[in-house]
Amino acid sequence: MSMSNSLLVALSVMSIVFVCLISLTLLLKLQSFIFGYIKNNKKGQQIKGEVTTNIDSAINNIEKSNGELKLIGVDEKTTALIMAILSDELKIPLYELQFKSIKLINS
Numbered sequence: 001m002s003m004s005n006s007l008l009v010a011l012s013v014m015s016i017v018f019v020c021l022i023s024l025t026l027l028l029k030l031q032s033f034i035f036g037y038i039k040n041n042k043k044g045q046q047i048k049g050e051v052t053t054n055i056d057s058a059i060n061n062i063e064k065s066n067g068e069l070k071l072i073g074v075d076e077k078t079t080a081l082i083m084a085i086l087s088d089e090l091k092i093p094l095y096e097l098q099f100k101s102i103k104l105i106n107s
Contacts, residue, residue, distance in 0.1 A: 073104030 009066040033082075071079055079102050 069099045070101035070103075072101060074102050 026053060069079070074082075081100060083094060083097070083099065090097075
């Protein structure tokens with residue numbers, strides 16, 4: 001075997017190895033993306049369920065709150081969502097919070 005044939009064989013084998021390594025890298029990145037998407041999708045469904053539960057509890061407890069709430073440019077569903085999120089973040093039951101007004105601010 002001549003020197004040029006040896007170099008040709010070595011380059012072809014090295015290129016095959018690099019192609020396999022690049023393919024494995026791409027396969028791992030694809031799997032990571034797919035599993036990350038599935039995990040985030042399940043997490044989104046859990047958050048959606050929690051928000052729905054908070055909205056339901058907000059609607060059930062709205063009779064317990066005192067005073068009046070002025071809505072300025074906001075519909076009732078959005079208002080309930082804002083109140084439920086705020087109650088959850090502060091870890092305070094909704095009936096203990098008193099809202100004066102909720103106003104839509106255009107950015």
